Amino acid sequence: MGSTSPLSARSAARDISSMGDTGFWRSGAFRTAMLSGVLFVGLTVVLLALVYEVATSTIEHQISASVEARARTLEQALEEDDDTGELSNIVPAQEELFRYVENAEGKALIADLVPRQHIIGAEVLSTEQVQSGFVDGGQLDDSGIIGFGMTGRDGGYVFVGQEDEQVSELREALLQAGLVATGLAVLLSFLLGWWIALRNFRRIEGLNTVAAKVMGGDMAQRMPVSATRDEIDLLSAQLNRMLGQLENVMGAIRQVTNDIAHDMRTPLGRLQRKLEQAQIADDPAAANALVDSALDESRTMLDMFGSMLRIAQIEGGGLQKHFVRFDLSAMLADLADTYRPAMADGGRELVANIQPDIEVFGDRALVQQLFSNLIDNAVVHTPRGTIVRVTLEGRGNDWIAKVTDSGPGIDPEHRPYIFDRFYRADASRTTRGSGLGLALVKAVAEAHVWSITIANEAGLALEIRPAK
Template identity: 30%
Template sequence: MSLRNLKRIHKTIGVRITLWYLAIFSLSFLALFSILYLYISSSLIMEDHQRINSKLKELVSIYKKNGIEGVREELDIERGTGRRMRYYVKITNRQGRTLFIYQPQEMKGLRIRSIREANSDRLSSLLQKIDIRTYIEVASTTLPDGNHLIVGRSNRERERLLERFRETFGGVVVVVIILGFGGGSIIAFRALMPLRNIINTVKRIEGGRFDARVSVPRTGDELEELSLLFNRMLQRTETLIEGMRSALDNVAHDLRTPITRLRNTAEAAITGNDIKQCHEALSDCLEESAEIQRMLNTLMDISEAETGVMRLDFRRIDLSLLVEDVVELYGYVAEEKAVTIEVDLEKGLHINADEGRLKQVVANILDNAIKYTPPGGRVTVRTGLMDGYAFVSIKDTGIGIPEEELPRIWDRLYRGRNVLTQKGLGLGLSLVRAVVRAHGGHVDVESGLEEGSTFRVSLPV
């Protein structure tokens, strides 16, 4: 995927996040307004119904005592106090003929017949429409003498309050949309900042900056995990590239001498007339090619192990039995050189490891110990458990390693001054450390000139 497409996706994601946030924010506000509106509206309706029912009961009580005149006097008194009359009152006989009617000022001009009158014994609320939004709510009851009392109240005042509430919502919703869009933009900007960092890092890598890394946000979320994983991928890629570059440099440098010898030997075979010499030259060519092949294989193994691409067949193995097999293999070599091998192996020491590679590690260290120990010397091999790690310790009484050379013995193709006369490539210990690290372990050495050496390989249990 090109950077242009990645940038376009980033912009699209940012817009989507903003719109989603705006939609959720606006819908949440709308839901809150709807709930609040319904609550206020129902509360006002209940309050109006309670007033109508209370007025109905009050007028029934007055009617029982003083009849229609008592109701008329009560309404005149209320009107005389200057209070705005909000109740419609009507008394009819059993045949429905009107005996008394009181019509509030706000209902003037309305046709009385447009009001549906209820002749029920129980209190009820009936909606009588005056216009689209304004209507009269009425309740009725049967009086003791058989007449009917109807009390009504307009919802106009309630509608005015609700209308103001709706108008307020209309003004607030604009502010909500602006806040939602602004908040969504800020959230999208902050949320996509790691993605922008990745884009910028990819651009730097395209420019040759293979050491570029993404800044990791300390948020504890998926974006932090994405940044960490991206940096690990970059680190592994850089390690692979450096490993390949280093391997190519080493191969180019160290193959020059054996290839030159191989060429010289081949030229000598071509120019020579002696059949025996030709056969010897061809034999030397085979040896040189085998040496080159061994060097290449070892270098590739080291590079694969160091870069993490070496295929390891992890199995549950007995470390002590593995070491015992390697010691038995090198027993004849040690006997020929008059070097004694002593073993102290802890039984039942199981670990997860690649058996073949681990044998290669132990064999390399043990081979060096025998090779650099003079006749009559001793090599001690131990296994055990320490600090949660299984270890293999190989100690010899050989020539030792100068202290100043200890940090360099792990370098590829490095050979100490006191071992230059011995045959070798200088790759064994590099391979040992690379394979041990690939197993999640570590290898340590203690040595001094003419004091012998102790190598300890520690592997997780």
């Protein structure tokens, strides 16, 4: 298994720290927030322009409809009578209303203002397009005129116009309001963008800080997760799960290393002594016997290495991808049939009481290894004449499996430690075994979220069931 050197870890941590030194104003969060602010301001300007256009167009349309109605009224009256007084009474003079009426002979009957040319239909006129002609001598303002002109059936001409002062005032008010709204939008978008960017920047800085500490060797660090549950929190939660698995793997590797350092020293010493004795032995037969014994010792150590690595892999996690639903009852029945003849030859009896059709979700090979280790443990640590019982009962996910024996059992002071690596209640080490069998059982059970306990019965009784 590879590992990260302290030098490379410190270098990676410095790289992460240097990336955090780019500053808030150059951060991606700030640029994104400012871009969003620019888009917000742009949309605000477009919206204000649409409001400006719709509002002014609506007022112009209303004025145009009003002057058209008045022009048609004058045209109908002109067909009946071209009396100037009567026409003035029909559409009286107003401050902002301008009339021009001429009869079929071209004589001007009413001339509040005079168009330089006959205008047919609706049109917006500027002061340059009309000639001032107020009866009272007043002057036309700088604003334009919204007018409507038409030719009557008798050949006369009518034009009615209204000063667009309302439209001009509305335009000015909308422009002022638009400038104020745009300024507020710019200020608001900047403040909001700055706040959002600063908040995200601080959260990302927190992730960078944790990453630097993890790269520095502090595997207990976890990414901060807030209550908002947004995408950064989801990413942090995923990273925390990854860090948890990584911490388990690294812890398992450290544990394996420590176990090797403490518990492999004795067998390695025996192996060395046997090889040294074989090297200096005068009798070839004795030398060969010592070499054979050394080979047996090396095979035992290889088995121990394999068991330790297997336990580390299981404790490292990631086994769920191999889980399938299988028949635990059938597997235990087959296992009992496999062990029964060999145990009978050794003077022991295997009794199986297995309820059928109990299924579990897990790694079939590992579960089989778990129960094989329990049966092997009962065989190794019990005398001839012992009865080993394998039972399974329950329903659905509420099941319990037991492996019990009628042997001498285990003293209470040893019970808290029997699942530890290399722990052996037999301090003299006269019984075979490496002290890893029950450690592997515990690792497999925990990987499946099962509990394993020592039952209070005669002999040794181990119970396995789904964890509550």
